[in-house]
Amino acid sequence: MKSNKIKYLGCFVGATKPDFMLGMVKTVVDYGATSFMFYSGPPQSFRRTPTDQFKLDQAREYLAQHDLGDLGNNYVVHAPYLINLANGDEQKRKRSFELFLSELIRTYELGAKYFVLHPGSALNVKDKTQALDYLAAELNKAISMTKDTVICLETMADKGQQICSKFEDLRYVIDQISDKSRIGVCFDTCHVHDAGYDLSKTNDLINHFDEVIGLEYLYVIHLNDSKNPMGAKKDRHANLGYGMIGFGNLINFIYHDAICNKIIILETPWIDHPTKGEMPLYKEEIQMIRNKKFVEGLVNEEW
Numbered sequence: 001m002k003s004n005k006i007k008y009l010g011c012f013v014g015a016t017k018p019d020f021m022l023g024m025v026k027t028v029v030d031y032g033a034t035s036f037m038f039y040s041g042p043p044q045s046f047r048r049t050p051t052d053q054f055k056l057d058q059a060r061e062y063l064a065q066h067d068l069g070d071l072g073n074n075y076v077v078h079a080p081y082l083i084n085l086a087n088g089d090e091q092k093r094k095r096s097f098e099l100f101l102s103e104l105i106r107t108y109e110l111g112a113k114y115f116v117l118h119p120g121s122a123l124n125v126k127d128k129t130q131a132l133d134y135l136a137a138e139l140n141k142a143i144s145m146t147k148d149t150v151i152c153l154e155t156m157a158d159k160g161q162q163i164c165s166k167f168e169d170l171r172y173v174i175d176q177i178s179d180k181s182r183i184g185v186c187f188d189t190c191h192v193h194d195a196g197y198d199l200s201k202t203n204d205l206i207n208h209f210d211e212v213i214g215l216e217y218l219y220v221i222h223l224n225d226s227k228n229p230m231g232a233k234k235d236r237h238a239n240l241g242y243g244m245i246g247f248g249n250l251i252n253f254i255y256h257d258a259i260c261n262k263i264i265i266l267e268t269p270w271i272d273h274p275t276k277g278e279m280p281l282y283k284e285e286i287q288m289i290r291n292k293k294f295v296e297g298l299v300n301e302e303w
Contacts, residue, residue, distance in 0.1 A: 006254060008074050009289060010035035011266035011282035020049070021059035021110070029066045031283045032290070037076035037116070037220075037265045040106045044081050046099060051109040060111075073113040074263055076152075076220055079103055083117065085138035086131035086163055088124030096120075097138050104146045114219055114263065116152045116186045119164035119173070129172075131163050136176035143182045152186040152220050157194035157235035165195040165233075167212040174217060184217045188267075189253065190224035190238070193245050196231035200245075202252045206259065221264045223254060223289075239268045239299050240285050247294040254289070271299055 010033040013024040028036045041048040063071055083100050087093045100117070107115045122131035139151060153173065158165035164173070170185055177183040187209070193199055197208075209215065225243025227236040241247030254264055270280045281298055288295055 006260045006264060006289070008035035008071075008261075008263040009033060009286060010037065010075070010264070011268075011280070011286070012037050012078075015039060015041070015049075015054070017049070020054040022055040022062060025059045025062050025068075029062070029068070032286050033282070034068060035071065035075050035263050035265065037078055037267075039078050039080065040103060040110060041080065043078070046082070048102070048106070051106050054110060056111055073111050075112050076114045076116055076263060076265060077103070077107040077110065077112045079115065079117040081118065084120040084123065085117075086120035086122060086125070086135040088126075088130065088134065092124075093134060093138065097142065100138070101142050101145060104142055104149055104151070107149050108146065112149070114150050114152050114184070114186075116154055116220055116222075119153050119156060119162075119170075121161040122163055123161060128161075128163050128169070132169060132172055133176070135163070136173045139173070139183065140176070140178050143177070143179050148182075150182055150184050150219060152184045154186040154222070155188050155191050155195070157188075157191040158196070158233045159194075159235050165191070167209060171213050174213065184219040185213060186220040186222060187218060188222035188224065189245060189250060190222070190226040190243075190267075191235060193226045193230050194228055194232050194234050194236075198230060199249045199253055202249070202256055205253075206256060210258070215258055218259075218262060221254065221259065221262050222267050223250065223264050224267050225250065237267060237269055239271070239281055240266075240288060241294045242299045247288070251289070251292050255292070 013027045013036045015038045083096045085096050122128045125131045156162040156165040164170050225238035225240050225245045227238045228234040229244050266282050270278050272278050
């Protein structure tokens with residue numbers, strides 16, 4: 001079944017000086033979005049700006065002034081790429097944990113309910129099961145030291161030694177988490193497609209997810225098309241309708257009654273426009289989603 005309304009629809013926005021959160025929500029309003037996702041600092045660096053400089057109160061006031069006061073804490077912080085809680089090297093895993101814990105605390109301080117984490121890669125381990133066990137143990141430790149924030153493990157594309165490209169692996173980790181209210185899943189459409197799941201069969205895919213993991217654990221959708229065929233294990237995002245999943249399949253998926261109430265975040269590529277320079281298409285893609293109508297000519301491979 002398809003619903004006619006998506007409540008929380010947004011995209012990635014940059015947390016840049018000097019306005020940080022205030023600047024982000026201004027962009028959100030300009031795009032016509034109703035949610036958003038951001039990194040609390042550079043995703044490939046340990047450098048961080050103190051959260052008390054992020055202008056959170058001013059951002060909330062701005063949202064309320066633009067009829068988005070009911071957004072509440074329904075936005076997302078994405079973990080930096082440096083974290084690998086599944087690494088068998090104890091020192092590297094310890095450093096990852098320290099950054100992870102710091103980011104969880106920052107997410108809470110910045111008012112976001114959800115923290116999306118790449119589960120990691122099976123490095124310095126005997127097999128992927130051991131990597132999953134390391135991940136679960138580190139998650140439990142962090143959960144015991146923090147409060148409220150829901151950690152959403154992202155579905156991965158099965159590239160290299162990545163873990164959690166299979167729904168069963170995510171279920172295996174969730175089963176080991178002591179406080180189930182603090183764990184969930186972020187479903188990335190490009191990653192799932194590249195891992196071999198068929199998004200053209202909406203009902204079958206959603207039912208399979210529900211049977212293996214449970215829809216009650218699904219909180220965030222990363223909405224991306226894919227530049228590669230199903231099962232390619234590549235992880236190369238494409239703009240909506242300009243990839244191999246297809247606009248119609250993506251629309252059918254996100255407007256499904258089981259999905260439309262989740263937080264849906266665009267992570268599609270920026271384009272190199274011949275006159276405007278490098279720019280995102282989030283505003284145009286959000287409009288396409290609202291209208292359920294694909295717009296040709298937004299992406300030109302010859303640019």
